[in-house]
Amino acid sequence: MKDTPLSNCERDFLLKAIEEKKRLDGRQTYDYRKMKITFGTDFGCCFVDLGKTRVMAQVSSELVTPKESRPNEGIMFFNIELSPMASPAFEQGRQSELSVKLNRQLERCLRNSKCIDTESLCVVSGEKVWQIRVDVHMLNHDGNLMDAASIAAITALCHFRRPDVGIQGDEVTVFSPEERDPIPLSIYHMPISVSFAFFQQGTYLLVDPCEREERVMDGLLMIAMNKHREICSIQSSGGIMLLKEQVMRCSKIASIKVSEITELISKALENDKKARKAGERCGFAESMPQERITALKMDETPVEMTDVTEKANDIVHNADAPPQMVPSPVVPIPGVGQVGQGVQSTWGLEEDDEGEEEENDNSGEEQDEKVTRMEEEKLESREGDVVEISDSEEEEVVILNPEKVSKNTGYTSHHKGAAATQKRKRK
Amino acid sequence: MEVYGSSGVSLREFGCEQSLLSRPDGSASFIQGDTSVLAGVYGPAEVKVSKEIYDRATLEVLMQPKVGLPSVRERSQEQCVRETCEASLLLSLHPRSSLTLILQVLHDDGSLLSCSLNAACMALMDAGLPMSCLFCGVTCAIDTEGRIITDPTAAQEKESRALMTFAIDSKEHRVLMSATKGSFSVNELQQCIAVSQSASEKIFQFYRDSVRRRYSKTL
Amino acid sequence: MRYKVKCVCDSFNPRKCLSFPLFLHTVRTAEPLEYHRSYLKENCRHDGRELSEFRTTTLNIGSISTADGSALVKLGNTTVICGIKAELANPTVEAPGKGYIVPNVDLPPLCSSRFRPGPPGEQAQAASQFIADVIESSEVIQTEDLCIDRGKLCWVLYCDLMCLDYDGNLLDACIIALLAALKNTKLPEVTINTETCSPEVNLEKRRELHVHKHPVGASFCIFDNSILIVDPMSEEESLCTAHLTVVTDEEERLCAVHKPGGTSLSGEKLQECITRAATRQREIQKLIDKVINSVKAAQ
Amino acid sequence: MGNVVQSEARGAVRFSSVEVCGNMAGLELLSDQGYRLDGRKATELRKVQARMGVFAQADGSAYLEQGNTKALAVVYGPHEMRGSRSRTRHDQAVINCQYSMATFSTAERKRRPHGDRKSTEMSLHLKQTFEAAVMTQLYPRSQIDIYVKILQSDGGNYSVCVNAATLAVIDAGIPMRDYVCACTVGFVDETPLADLCYAEESGGVSSLALALLPRGGQIALLQMDARLHQDHLETLIEAAMTACKGVSKVLDEVVRQHLQESSVLSGE
């Protein structure tokens, strides 16, 4: 499905508004949209709402063999899935330019900046390490997917607990959460990406562009930073030409935004921890807004079971009893059988590869075998209701045995003779 | 087989939120206990020439697992949901167009297929697509002692001997879809169908309530 | 056959038609649904079958010598070949005492013009998953039987099902082919060398696989929301409003009641299908047994 | 014959030593005397050698060596749109880039020369760089293809590709706003290092790749990996821009020399 195109007047309107330092949703140039971080029932499941943009991240772990070049390091794998739910323009299973760009940027932001201690993920050096997989699903695309994805991914990583393992000799046991408390990952710092959109060849700049603004922008600059003001990655994209001063200005804005967002994440994580400790229910049922008119909830309800048994018995008893007699199958030669009657199939009974059976058994009684087979054929033709008599199989089958063509013409047009003939020759 | 545990034969608390996403034409998230599925619908819209059907709309269903890429199992579930939706949607009203239904698993704690069906139905309703009837999904499990458990959790599913999911239509309460796992007797099957039919009443009532609530101010 | 054709004529008033065969052909291509309906009205089908009649089922086992077990099944024109290859692998950490069964159904472009080359389409994928589910639900093979050395070594049975001619009712043909091929499979003997801890395989000494159950499927189509027909052909499949496959084993337990949507069905109708499926199971099990025995007798 | 074998063997040894260097922890990338692993000074570029017009059948081509990194760039176009016409732009040319690495270009044999995430990203970056530099508005409804192949990889792949492609575009006679020059710089011990080689890149240096249009000091692409404190960013960008200007001088020389050669050949 194609995305709805942006009309020219819409484009002009948006650019005009940007020139006048106005944004569609009433924000200021450097404002972020309202951000909400929620957690799922599982460890390592996190939702981020950035305005209307919604992203889910889920972290999972698996024991795998490490890469040969790094035998005592765990493996990090990131995957951003541009689900067609987020936008009609996204297609499933296709590596679009956008998905490559986002995936690489996330990898650079979280893996290359070494924010996670991969060495602590090693279980047995060179044999078993944890592979941490981060799946980020885009649920609703309203611009600035990268920032939402990076926030969701790092928050989910902070929230995640991997199962504890025990090593005894060369046996590795994975403990379930009931046996031993799962362990959090050790995280050095939290890189967060901040995006800047440039308009009119870099004259105007906006933070956190929404989908409409992204459509009219010339280029994008993504800066990932942590709260220690360390830059973890910079990436410019789109055909814009930047000046050094612009980059410097963006990096300053980014550092402020990052410290704000980091605080928000920490607060959200703490709240969730408290709620879990208190034994409160967490997850989707809780996160559903009750006050909205579009939402409704129903408590646990019993199901009527009064006449279920009777109803079932009625149906079963009222049904006709199956006939006890079934037609007997016909086995014309060993390895082939037929049952039922009906239409003529284009694959006649005789055409294919029954030769193998005969070749496999080396009983050496070809003569007898042949006789029995002939008998069976006769039998078959007597049972008129089973065999299709319309086509004579002799006519259908052609066999070549070049050696015997001249000498043994009696066989040449009969396939079944072939194997036997051949075997006789072998003998 | 005649003895039922009182705890087994009930539906966990369930809820639904509609229109929660801005991009899709219809969206809904359905929650059954801890199991949760998000559904989004796009359409009727332009269709690819290769998928065009001259007398009705093409419905595509995509199921996204929470971790990893969709596999053969998701494909088979997609087929079940799609054909159920096809039976209830009036597709011939939108010939040569496309409908896309995307289901995103948010959490799986048992009865996933039935939760997906319910989310799909609510999302289709939210998108305002014409349907001949509504449908809902009910999952029944039979435990090792032969008792029927409705709407089982993941733990109950694991311990059960057989698992059946049915889609029931709202008009005649008949079976639209059936997917089973494990082996069971004919009698058990018929009992589970009967249980699902009576459970479907509750869900349809919930559908009606939520629609009434939603349009309470406009009416 | 002649008589049935006559019925159709009456409803269509053939007198207006110039030539009878041409008339039939036109009706079939222009109004396929009407064409089928006119037969169903008379409780028969366009190929002369009753509504609850299966096509001729032909079974040929052991035709592929490169496979460890194989079977070719013809259900009317529909042809499915199943080849089973056994390989050795390490069991998973979660199930150290179990082997693997990996069934895959392929619908190559060869079998019908509706399939394109490339990775399997939705139908093939759904069929693969269905076969995998049937294997698991019916416990036709217990994966514990495939274990050689607990936690170290086990068998993987690759059950590759390939359709050679697609004329409807793929699932039934696949199940029969799979079951017959499994019964035909002989695994070589494996011993673990205690010194080197490596397996040694004796390819000449083979034993049969223990087949615990005999699941057999029966597929149905629902025409016009009410008429049930058994063993649909591909034309009927594309015209009908719902599909249903019931798999039963020899103890009349149901292993799968697979109805992926379509028009609704009442419990009573479903019961009819189950009864028919039970009869079919006996029929096919008898066929498989007889064919297997014929091979054994021939040896 | 023997000679060839020998040189191959030597190559292998060199590569493996590089690999070892890369994995060694706490390797001294900058000695106290201010020399780097390969004996260069901090701001010194690797030796750049280039030739233009290496292919007769292409519209433009160039071969460029920067130290041990070797790249080949070929340009076709501007020509009519090929493939899907829906990408046609009515007001400018579409630039199509493909980046690939020869299977023998790295120490470990590369399985997929192109098509993985990293090379797709590299193609995207090249495309973006040249969209900014080439005067695409002069060729509406047409397409320019740029194919770049890394023959031997020793760090700074992106930069070398950009430099080679610039020469190829010039060779094709396609007007550009300016030379696009790219360079990778690193930051060690508070000192920026220009034009990193593989050993330095993999030795844990925070590296920054920058493509510059030197005359206006405009940045066509900026990419940075690994951690760097914000305060050092300016120094690093400054160093990268200087290095790029250095590259641009070399490129300018190559172009002038090529022009001279070809005018001599054509007898003008």
Next chain:
Amino acid sequence: MPTDTKRVRGPEVSQSPSLFSCKPAAVLPPHGPRADGRQRDQVDVRPVFVRCGLVSQAKGSAYIEAGNTKLMSCVYGPRETERKDETDMKCGRLTTDMRFAPFSCPERGSWIQGSQDKDLSLMLHESLQPAVCLHKYPRSQIEVNVMVLENSGSVLAHAVTCASLALADAGIEMYDLVLGCSIRQDGSSHVVDPTYMEENSCGSVSSENQGGLTVAFLPSLNQISGLQSDGEMTEETLTAGVRTCIEGCYKLYPVIQQALAKAVRRAAAPPSES
């Protein structure tokens, strides 16, 4: 992590039991009669079983069985070309697809088409194309699918025969049938229509004249449409080999003709019922 998400997945790695076989694989003797009793150095092809028109859905189809080698071929078309941009206005297009069933070889193959399959498809295409009157089918394509159900040697040769038979069965206009025959040269001696074992074993010690040769031949035009050889052979050996292959094709010819005649007779016969 590229994984096949469209098939039921098994374990990551599995090995064929034959790798661990306690007995070494039997080595074929380089002299004397062949394992299946045929003669060495003579045009001794395996008995062939051929049949046309098996697949109900296809326009034309053929099945061939030579010893244990079993192949099936289906032809669909002529139909409209899919790729419109490359449409040749004057000429039709022939597409070939040759695949091995996963269970067709002693070692289990993958579902995903390997380079061998693509290579064989291409050779099949080149062998068939000269025989088909493609100019009679402008702007359309004819699809030839070949499935190897069991590989017991000389697959390409039999695929060519089978595919041309299927094309003929589909009523596609052709200049002539195409027949295939292959030999395996092993030092000074050669075997015609080699089995899988003979193809993959190297009997004699000398490295000279080791190779395989497959010839696609148009019998009534007496022309060669495809020739594929691998290994190292002297010029004389190769020419002699080609001659042997042609001879082999002529041995096949009457059988193929007969099968085709039967198929035509059946198709042309008046319908028995109406």
